[in-house]
Amino acid sequence: MLFNSLSFVVFLVIVLALYYSKLFNWTNKKRMLLFASYIFYGLWNPPLVILLWISTMVDWIAGNKLTLEENQRKRKLWLLLSMFVNLGFLVFFKYRDFMLDNFTSVVNSYGYGYKAQPMDIILPMGISFYTFQTMSYTIDMYLKRTERAKTFLDFALYVTFFPQLVAGPIVRAQDLISQFYEEKKATINQFIWGLFLLTIGLFMKVVLADTLLSDTADTVFGSKDMLNGLDAWTGTLAFSGQIFFDFAGYSTCAIGISLMLGIILPDNFRYPYAAIGFSDLWRRWHISLSTWLRDYLYIPLGGNKHGIVRMYAALMITMLLGGLWHGAAWTFVIWGALHGIYLVVERMLKTKIHIKIGPYNGIVLALLTYTLVNFTWVFFRAREFSTAKNMIWSMLFMNTDGEKILYSSDIIKVFSVISILFICHWVMRNTSMKEVSLKTPSWILGVVWAIMFFLIAISQGSGEQFIYFQF
Numbered sequence: 001m002l003f004n005s006l007s008f009v010v011f012l013v014i015v016l017a018l019y020y021s022k023l024f025n026w027t028n029k030k031r032m033l034l035f036a037s038y039i040f041y042g043l044w045n046p047p048l049v050i051l052l053w054i055s056t057m058v059d060w061i062a063g064n065k066l067t068l069e070e071n072q073r074k075r076k077l078w079l080l081l082s083m084f085v086n087l088g089f090l091v092f093f094k095y096r097d098f099m100l101d102n103f104t105s106v107v108n109s110y111g112y113g114y115k116a117q118p119m120d121i122i123l124p125m126g127i128s129f130y131t132f133q134t135m136s137y138t139i140d141m142y143l144k145r146t147e148r149a150k151t152f153l154d155f156a157l158y159v160t161f162f163p164q165l166v167a168g169p170i171v172r173a174q175d176l177i178s179q180f181y182e183e184k185k186a187t188i189n190q191f192i193w194g195l196f197l198l199t200i201g202l203f204m205k206v207v208l209a210d211t212l213l214s215d216t217a218d219t220v221f222g223s224k225d226m227l228n229g230l231d232a233w234t235g236t237l238a239f240s241g242q243i244f245f246d247f248a249g250y251s252t253c254a255i256g257i258s259l260m261l262g263i264i265l266p267d268n269f270r271y272p273y274a275a276i277g278f279s280d281l282w283r284r285w286h287i288s289l290s291t292w293l294r295d296y297l298y299i300p301l302g303g304n305k306h307g308i309v310r311m312y313a314a315l316m317i318t319m320l321l322g323g324l325w326h327g328a329a330w331t332f333v334i335w336g337a338l339h340g341i342y343l344v345v346e347r348m349l350k351t352k353i354h355i356k357i358g359p360y361n362g363i364v365l366a367l368l369t370y371t372l373v374n375f376t377w378v379f380f381r382a383r384e385f386s387t388a389k390n391m392i393w394s395m396l397f398m399n400t401d402g403e404k405i406l407y408s409s410d411i412i413k414v415f416s417v418i419s420i421l422f423i424c425h426w427v428m429r430n431t432s433m434k435e436v437s438l439k440t441p442s443w444i445l446g447v448v449w450a451i452m453f454f455l456i457a458i459s460q461g462s463g464e465q466f467i468y469f470q471f
Contacts, residue, residue: 038160058081128325168289209245226394319340
């Protein structure tokens with residue numbers, strides 16, 4: 001079920017009506033939310049709910065054992081069981097064909113005529129998100145950084161909570177499970193703000209990502225020809241805006257829906273295209289994943305406590321695996337590698353060059369960061385290396401006779417939207433929508449809300465799924 005569908009509107013109204021009715025006590029309301037979450041997920045493919053059940057049961061049992069067991073060897077075995085099941089599902093469903101294709105290529109390079117039999121496995125929606133979320137519970141239990149969930153119902157709801165189940169934010173157990181212990185009810189202000197956030201999220205997805213930018217990105221990246229430099233940049237900028245509005249739109253919807261239930265989810269984006277440098281970027285982009293990778297991968301690999309060489313190696317490994325997390329293709333690995341290289345080079349430069357950031361050089365550095373980010377988006381979006389190579393070549397203006405496939409109106413539209421996006425991120429980089437809203441007259445917010453709602457209504461069409469659902 002998609003947030004940007006009429007069926008979800010009906011689903012949400014029913015859930016809210018039951019949630020705020022006086023027919024149920026808090027325990028039954030949680031059961032209702034759990035059942036609703038299974039319906040929300042199962043409508044894509046009902047059998048795949050079984051994966052959620054298995055992950056939930058395995059991690060609940062492992063968490064209980066980790067609480068009671070004192071023998072370190074046995075505790076490690078329970079942790080390994082949790083990781084084996086969760087990562088096993090992830091590898092089988094997401095990476096099996098990728099590994100098999102690469103194995104086949106290596107074997108055949110030695111002259112063997114091996115041909116693998118494709119299985120046509122359906123990729124479960126959001127498997128990377130809920131796998132990382134439930135796995136963090138057992139890791140934190142093993143490290144004694146969190147307490148065991150009080151009841152199985154609380155834990156099951158943590159794993160499957162429908163607003164953020166499919167595309168995050170990836171929430172830690174101590175931040176969400178504890179909210180289920182006592183009855184939650186949104187205040188009038190929380191409910192209205194949550195509904196406003198839901199509207200903003202849908203506006204970002206339906207109007208900005210799907211209506212204004214997606215067609216241009218698809219046209220450019222779908223071309224097999226060497227393109228004109230301006231067209232290549234336009235397509236890449238369109239995708240950079242599309243993926244931000246799409247993914248940040250989902251996160252904003254998730255946070256808003258949860259707030260309407262009186263449950264708080266953490267921010268996942270903080271105006272990332274105004275980042276000054278790549279360390280700053282990853283403090284602003286997909287925050288729940290970047291902090292997950294930091295805490296469960298980068299720091300265990302040594303972080304910055306065991307010398308410069310090991311720190312750089314930990315950074316590269318973390319970003320390579322972060323790239324692979326996004327998709328089973330070498331283009332995603334290259335995307336992660338580029339971000340790793342950017343982070344390493346940035347840290348090296350910071351040891352030699354000390355710059356005091358002001359308003360003028362700050363915006364120049366933010367533009368430089370955003371420009372370099374766009375080169376990485378090419379590998380994220382391109383389905384084949386040949387497409388990525390042609391795009392990069394054209395973006396560097398190394399091709400003087402490239403094909404021109406975009407209309408002038410498309411170019412103006414994309415550059416206008418992206419310019420406004422960058423300016424908004426720069427203006428908002430040290431504040432938040434909530435703070436700005438408190439300083440804005442209510443009638444202006446009402447007008448903005450009405451305009452967004454109207455544009456969503458007239459833009460609603462095919463109901464494109466969110467990009468990150470495939471991860």
